[in-house]
Structures are given as C-alpha cells and as structure tokens.
Amino acid sequence: MTNATTTPSGQPLGISHKPSPTETMFTTLRADNRPAFIGYLPYGFPNPDTSLDALRTMVEHGVDAVEIGLPYSDPVMDGPVIQAASQIALNNGESITNVFKAVETVANAGGIPLIMSYWNLIYHYGVERFATDFENAGGAGLITPDLIPDEAGEWIEASDRHGLDRIFLVSPDSSDERLAIVSRNARGFVYAASRMGVTGERATISSSPEHLVERTRQAGASHVCVGIGVSTADQAATVGAYADGVIVGSALVHTLLNDDNTTARDTNEGLRNLAAKTDELAEGIRRAR
Numbered sequence: 436m437t438n439a440t441t442t443p444s445g446q447p448l449g450i451s452h453k454p455s456p457t458e459t460m461f462t463t464l465r466a467d468n469r470p471a472f473i474g475y476l477p478y479g480f481p482n483p484d485t486s487l488d489a490l491r492t493m494v495e496h497g498v499d500a501v502e503i504g505l506p507y508s509d510p511v512m513d514g515p516v517i518q519a520a521s522q523i524a525l526n527n528g529e530s531i532t533n534v535f536k537a538v539e540t541v542a543n544a545g546g547i548p549l550i551m552s553y554w555n556l557i558y559h560y561g562v563e564r565f566a567t568d569f570e571n572a573g574g575a576g577l578i579t580p581d582l583i584p585d586e587a588g589e590w591i592e593a594s595d596r597h598g599l600d601r602i603f604l605v606s607p608d609s610s611d612e613r614l615a616i617v618s619r620n621a622r623g624f625v626y627a628a629s630r631m632g633v634t635g636e637r638a639t640i641s642s643s644p645e646h647l648v649e650r651t652r653q654a655g656a657s658h659v660c661v662g663i664g665v666s667t668a669d670q671a672a673t674v675g676a677y678a679d680g681v682i683v684g685s686a687l688v689h690t691l692l693n694d695d696n697t698t699a700r701d702t703n704e705g706l707r708n709l710a711a712k713t714d715e716l717a718e719g720i721r722r723a724r
Contacts, residue, residue: 451598456547456575457623458600460499461658461679470675472497472720473660474713475551475684477504478537479529480520481691481699487540488702489691489709496710497717500547502578502682503537507553516685519697531560535572542573549602551578557590566593576600576623584620591620602626605651607643614654624658624679625651629665645677668719675723683716 464471474493478486490501506521506529534550541548550569557565557577569577576599582590584603594601600623605614607628617625629644648659661674662682675681690708693700700708 450595453598455598455600455623457500457549458658460547461624464499468724470678470720470723471499471660471680472671472717473500473502473549473662473680473682474498474687474716475502475504475517475662475682476687477506477517477521477524477529478534479506479524479527480688481523481702481705482527483529483533483536485702485706486524487537488706490537490540490546491544492706492710493687493713494541494544494546496713497720498546498713500549500575500680501541502549502551502684503534503541504684505531505534505550505552505556507556516689516692516696519692520688523699531556531565535568535574538569538572538574547575548573549576549578549600550574551580554579554582554590562589562593566597566599570597570599574599576602578602578604578626580604580626584616587620594622600624604628605647607647609647611650611654614651614656618651618655621656624660625656626682627651627659627661627678629661629663629674644674648678665716668715671716671719672723675720681716681720681723686716687712 460471476486476489476493480486490503493501504521506524508525538548538550591601601621602623603617603621604626605617605628627644627647644661648661651659658679660680660682661678662684665671665674665681665683666686671681671683687709690712691700691705699705
C-alpha cells in the first residue's frame with residue numbers, strides 16, 4: 436500500500452538532498468559580510484489580501500527571509516502587539532490552508548519563506564500533509580517556539596523527507612546540554628531569544644544575547660539569529676555585528692496598527708509606514724559590520 440510517505444513500490448521515502456535555501460542565503464550574505472534581515476508578520480493581518488501586499492513590501496525594502504506567522508488563539512511567546520494583530524487575523528477567518536498563498540508570495544518576491552507556528556496547529560493539520568504542502572508552495576523552514584527537539588521526532592522525519600529547515604529556539608537560561616541538543620537537531624539556523632519573556636519592542640538590548648550566540652556556536656550551531664526586542668536601526672546594527680541574522684517582529688507589525696494597538700491602520704498608510712520602517716531597519720543591518 437502506498438501513501439504520501441512511500442514510493443510507488445511501497446518503500447519509505449528517503450532523505451531529501453536538496454540544499455537548504457536558508458543556509459544558501461547565509462553563504463551569499465557572508466560573502467558580503469552582512470547579517471540576514473528576517474522580518475515577521477502574521478498572515479491574514481490586517482486582512483488576507485493586504486497581508487500579501489505587506490509581505491511583498493517587506494521583501495522589496497530589504498527583508499531577506501520572511502517569518503510568516505500562523506495566528507493562534509493561545510500564544511505563549513507573543514507580546515501584546517503581535518497578539519492584537521493575530522486576533523485581527525483570526526477574526527478575518529485566517530486558516531493554515533490559506534497560509535501557503537503567503538509562502539508563494541514571499542518566494543515569488545525573491546525572499547526566503549519561513550513559517551512560525553505553534554505545534555498544535557501543525558499537528559492537527561497533519562505533519563506529513565503540512566510538510567508536503569509547505570514544500571510545494573516553495574517554503575524553506577519552520578520555526579516552532581513550543582516544540583523541542585526531544586519531542587520533534589515526527590517533524591524531524593518529515594522535514595528530512597521534504598528538505599525543510601527545522602528552527603528551534605534557545606534562550607539565555609538554556610543549559611550547555613540543551614544548546615548542544617538544539618544545535619545538533621536544527622537545520623538552517625538556531626533562533627536565539629534575546630531575553631526571557633514574550634515578544635515586543637524594547638528601548639535597549641542587553642548584552643546577554645551576544646553571550647548566548649557565542650555559547651550556541653560553541654555548542655555546534657552553524658548559524659544563530661537573534662530576535663525579541665529589536666525595534667530600531669541602531670539595535671539592529673548592534674545585534675547584526677555578532678549574529679548571523681536579525682529577527683524583527685513587533686516593530687514591523689506595529690506599523691500596520693492604529694495608535695490604540697488594537698485596530699488595523701488605513702491600508703495605504705500602513706503599507707507606507709511598513710516600507711519606511713523596513714528601510715530603516717535594513718539600513719541598520721547593512722552597517723552592522
């Protein structure tokens with residue numbers, strides 16, 4: 436009997452040997468001595484069509500890889516800005532099936548499409564089904580903030596079959612043993628959370644993420660990117676001086692929200708603000724080294 440994980444003869448599918456688009460991106464940027472700019476935006480915010488325009492805008496204004504968020508009703512890592520945007524997306528009827536349009540949009544615009552999702556959404560969609568649909572849409576990798584390698588056996592097997600990156604998180608309180616486990620199982624890069632807690636813009640960035648990046652590299656990670664709290668060009672330049680990539684979320688999402696931080700801004704104004712903020716951050720990242 437054949438299925439999505441077997442060949443026509445019934446043999447299990449093997450490991451994909453296609454190169455990682457994310458690792459290829461880092462190789463290209465290393466030649467220019469520049470860190471990657473990774474921008475986050477939840478799909479479906481402020482509405483499905485505008486979110487596609489926003490993703491294109493980010494790539495056109497300097498984002499190298501886009502972290503497409505799958506809005507979730509019970510987030511554990513998202514701060515108030517991303518929670519508000521995600522709730523708007525959920526109210527618009529955002530679904531995991533439609534997110535592959537966003538993946539195609541980023542790929543067609545020339546960016547590296549990543550998805551950030553809590554594991555429950557992937558599990559209920561079907562791990563093999565998700566991996567197949569994600570690969571077919573041109574996806575590169577999945578960021579799983581609540582999935583650790585120890586419990587990721589099914590995803591590790593599916594991602595190996597489909598050549599998808601596995602991006603696990605580490606934090607300043609991660610032990611050396613935990614850093615080694617994550618580094619050994621990650622593909623693409625390791626996501627280093629700059630501090631404990633939820634996402635959000637911060638006035639300053641502490642020195643702890645630099646130490647975390649160093650420890651993670653010593654544990655065996657090839658590429659380490661830093662996120663949570665980066666919101667200005669100067670902060671992006673500081674982080675980009677030592678990290679392989681700078682991840683920005685809330686500062687970009689914020690441009691599409693009104694001052695009340697609960698409702699979506701006028702579409703044209705929001706896209707103009709997003710383009711300007713992306714330009715600002717891209718400039719900071721370009722001068723990081």
